[in-house]
Amino acid sequence: MPVIGFIGTGNMGGALARAAARSETKAELLLANRTREKAERLAGEIGGTVTDDVTAAEQSDWLFLGVKPHMMAEMIASIRPALDAREKKPAAVSMAAGTDLARLRELLGERVPVIRIMPNIAAAVGEGVTLWTPGEGVTEEQKAAFREMMGASGMLSEVDEHLMDAAAGETGCGTAYACLFMEALADGAVACGVPRKQAVEYAAQTLRGAARLLLETGDHPGALKDAVCSPGGSTIQGVRALEKSAFRSAVMEAVIAAYEKKF
Numbered sequence: 001m002p003v004i005g006f007i008g009t010g011n012m013g014g015a016l017a018r019a020a021a022r023s024e025t026k027a028e029l030l031l032a033n034r035t036r037e038k039a040e041r042l043a044g045e046i047g048g049t050v051t052d053d054v055t056a057a058e059q060s061d062w063l064f065l066g067v068k069p070h071m072m073a074e075m076i077a078s079i080r081p082a083l084d085a086r087e088k089k090p091a092a093v094s095m096a097a098g099t100d101l102a103r104l105r106e107l108l109g110e111r112v113p114v115i116r117i118m119p120n121i122a123a124a125v126g127e128g129v130t131l132w133t134p135g136e137g138v139t140e141e142q143k144a145a146f147r148e149m150m151g152a153s154g155m156l157s158e159v160d161e162h163l164m165d166a167a168a169g170e171t172g173c174g175t176a177y178a179c180l181f182m183e184a185l186a187d188g189a190v191a192c193g194v195p196r197k198q199a200v201e202y203a204a205q206t207l208r209g210a211a212r213l214l215l216e217t218g219d220h221p222g223a224l225k226d227a228v229c230s231p232g233g234s235t236i237q238g239v240r241a242l243e244k245s246a247f248r249s250a251v252m253e254a255v256i257a258a259y260e261k262k263f
């Protein structure tokens with residue numbers, strides 16, 4: 001049974017640990033977090049053993065690195081002796097935005113195969129989208145094991161590394177933008193008299209429905225928008241109001257701003 005270690009079980013690391021716990025892969029989970037209570041709460045929810053970073057580095061076959069990008073170098077330096085001492089190296093999976101495979105190889109050492117991923121937090125409920133790029137030395141067997149391990153996280157898309165940062169502003173950050181949009185939809189409904197709880201549920205289901213329609217029909221989003229906008233109807237008036245406030249431009253700028261953020 002493979003041992004999957006998570007160093008950093010915060011929002012994203014925790015979401016991926018939840019996905020791993022639900023996957024086809026029967027594995028032993030090791031959970032390490034700076035604030036131990038967080039890992040203990042997660043272990044209470046999904047099972048697994050709470051441990052420290054070095055023990056996770058010594059015992060895992062797969063090591064998910066879930067600390068913030070600016071903490072990666074320091075955290076990896078602290079586990080590097082444990083990794084160097086191992087004859088059979090674990091495969092590492094890095095979710096750190098902006099840290100490329102070349103840098104990860106430098107930090108982890110050449111003999112540690114690395115998969116770089118850009119996940120999103122909906123992995124926790126099996127509706128994430130995870131872009132992934134295998135680094136040098138990742139075998140076909142490891143790729144297959146990774147797909148199975150992350151199968152319960154949602155959509156997986158293997159991409160060239162240069163697309164990783166470009167798409168991250170959409171997929172990694174987009175959940176936050178979608179939540180802002182749902183909050184605003186609900187606020188509008190509340191302003192018109194809908195009770196808050198229902199307004200939020202309606203907003204979420206509206207987005208889920210729109211997303212499923214798009215994915216299942218393969219239609220262009222503009223075509224689905226047109227299908228809702230009856231001539232002379234109310235929706236086109238709403239679209240007019242959104243366009244007046246430069247809605248699409250605002251969203252595009254958000255994606256580009258995230259892409260241009262330097263770590």
Ligand SMILES: NC(=O)c1ccc[n+]([C@@H]2O[C@H](COP(=O)([O-])OP(=O)(O)OC[C@H]3O[C@@H](n4cnc5c(N)ncnc54)[C@H](OP(=O)(O)O)[C@@H]3O)[C@@H](O)[C@H]2O)c1
Binds near residue numbers: 009033075097119173
């Ligand atoms: N959030 C997202 O939607 C998202 C999407 C795509 C990629 N990512 C990537 O995911 C990574 C984590 O982001 P996040 O949003 O999950 O941040 P987060 O919630 O702050 O999680 C980071 C976790 O790392 C722990 N930590 C810090 N130093 C540590 C160490 N030396 N050893 C063990 N644990 C340590 C922190 O512990 P404490 O409890 O002590 O703070 C915290 O629980 C980042 O690299 C980010 O780029 C995040």
